Amino acid sequence: MFKGYKLLFVFILSVFILSACSSEPAEQQAEGSKKVNLLFNFATSSLDPNVNTSYVSLRAGITETLVHLNDTDLTIEPWLAESWESQDGQLWTIELRKGVTFQNGKPMDGAAVKASLERAMKDSLAIKNALRIESIEADANTLKIKTAVxxxxxxxxxxxPNTSIIDVTEADFDNKPVGTGPFAVSSFTPGTAVDLVRYDGYWNGAAKLEAARFSFNEDANARSLALQSGTADIVFRPEVETLANLETLPGVKVESTSTFRVHQMTMNLERKSLQDIHVRKAVDALIDRQSIVDTILRGHAEVATGPFPSTFSFAPDYPEKKTGMEAARAYLQEAGYSEVDGIMQKNGEPLTFKLLTYSARADLPLIAQVFQSDAGQLGIDVQIQQIELPEEYMAANRDWDLTTYSNLTAPRGDAGYYLNATYHPNGALNFSGADDAHLTALIDKLNATVGQEKRSAIAEQIALYVDEQVYNSFILHPNTLVAYKSDKVLNWVTSRSEYYMLTNELDVK
Structure with missing residues (x-):
């Protein structure tokens, strides 16, 4: 009986705290006002659209990019850029959309876009490496861009998202970036929420909403509770275990949409043990993918055989692998390891792994725990360390072996983004430290190739080579999960790219 009262008390307290932390400010709750509160799974301390990897400024409709991804057919289409062309793939002419203004009323012209892109490349090495721009010339609404190759x-x-166009003369990038989107920043509380107001001068038609709140909570269960308690209208990635309950609530809709994301086990190739391919194969063999999909994701995922979902033209048919405990043991024996008194060791040195994970994606710590348990049965000591900002931590620290990490692998409908970012020596997401001359040459060949059919063939080659070398292990492709109040929210679209959330079309009844 006491236990029951205690659980009830904890639930009521959770709802109270969520109401205090996630509800809209009192002055934004006037009856009849058209507003929504979207609760996101990553907290951010900065809104800087050119540097921050949570992409809140784009997702919240503050900023926009020159080019847009069509989520339906995975093609790119004009957005702030009206058109682009090149005869040789190196000299580009970009015509900007006319009549676009920033949220301070200043025109978005060639000079402003040039300054924005140059600022992005100056402050973000990842963007500098991705764009490979040698020079930019601006004339009225025309840009002439030359790439290095x-x-x-x-x-x-x-x-x-990190190429978002902003007015760089408004220098408070962290707290109040000024973009061209349908919503302007009203206020920002780092780690809590950004409050937004409609920008009436938006070039594509003023937003139907008067205001919005884009709030953060990294606790998946708390996000589910927020929807139930009414403090959130749209919840991104609610707790998987609560989905069945949420679906029974009147006026609530749950959407589970396939995406371009992969959950992977990133391997630090600078660590001595992981420089042995047999150890990497053992790590890969230990991952029980189907069990993880069935138990942790409750079926809202696809088992991954590589980085790209099977529906993509550049996802190859991989050779069958040996998996399971005995296969892992055999691989370790090939690497010179043996079990002594229940401890996997080589030359008297026990095999240990430091495994990083983070709670913003609730399934990743659970995957880490399953791997820890399975590795323990082979006498491998796995120490799990929770981190908050995976990209920053992995880039700045090399004292880890493995990381349960989630990444968008084809957000532009093309393999180039992921392969460059993850496996090229200059890649922004090359946390494994991959530096393989053959692999780099293949990626460079891909970058110089035109035509999707030819590009897909090279991308398949690269994916097969990465699989052969076991540079990372791919676990599953999770669905994007969103729950929202369908009796209130209109025109919500669950984006497969996860880029576009608060739009000018979003509305309430």
């Missing part, structure tokens, strides 16, 4: 897929890189 022929780069036929250059326009697709302009989809990236």
């Amino acid at each position: 022929p780069f036929p897929e250059f326009p697709s890189e302009l989809v990236h």
Whole structure:
């Protein structure tokens, strides 16, 4: 009986705390006002659209990019850029959309876009490496861009949220970036929420909403509770275990949509043990993918055989692998390891792994725990460390072996983004430290190739080579989960790219 009262008390307390932390400010709750509160799974301390990897400024409708991704057919299409062309893949002419203004009323012209892109490349090495721009010239609404090398897929890189166009003369990038989107920043509380107001001068028609709140909570269960308690209208990635309950609530809709994301086990190739391919194969063999999909994701995922979902033309048919405990043991024996008194060791040194994970994606810590348990049965000591900002931590620290990490692998409908970012020596997401001359040459060949059929063939080659070398292990492709109040929210679209959330079309009844 006491236990029951205690659980009830904890639930009521959770709802109270959520109401205090996630509800809209009192002055924004006037009866009849058209507003929504979207609760996101990653907290951010900065809104800087050119640097921050949570992409809140784009997702919240503050900023926009030159090029847009069509989520339906995975093609790129004009957005702030009206058109682009190149005869040789190196000299590009971009015509900007006319009549677009920033949220301070200033025109978005060639000079402003040039300054924005140059600022992005100056402050973000990842963007500098991705765009490969040698020079930019601006004349009225025309940009002349020269890339360092022929780069036929250059326009697709302009989809990236970190290439968002902002007015760089408004220098408070962290707290109040000034973009061209349908919503302007009203106030920002780092780690809690950004409050937004409609920008009436928006070039594509003023938003139907008067205001919005884009709030953060990294606790998946708390996000589910927020929807139940009414403090959130749209919840991104609610707790999987609560989905069945949420679906029974009147006026609530749950959407589970396939996406371009992969959950992977990133391997630090600078660590001595993981430089042995047999150890990497053992790690890969230990991952029980189907069990993880069935138990942790409750079926809202697809088992991954590589980085790209099977529906993509550049996802190859991989050779069958040996998996399971005995296969892992055999691989370790090939690497010179043996079990002594229940401890896997080599030359008297026990095999241990430091495994990083983070709670913003609730399934990743659970995957880490399953791997820890399975590895323990082979006498491998796995120490799990929770981190908050995976990209920053992995880039700044090399004292880890493995990381349960989630990444968008084809957000532009092309393999180039992921392969460049993850396996090229200059890649922004090359946390494994991959530096393989053969692999780099294949990626460079891909970058210089025009035409999806030819590009897909090379991308398949690369994916097969990465699989052969076991540079990372791919676990599953999770669905994007969103729950929202369908009796209130109109025109919500669950984006497969996860880029576009608060739009000018979003509305309430």
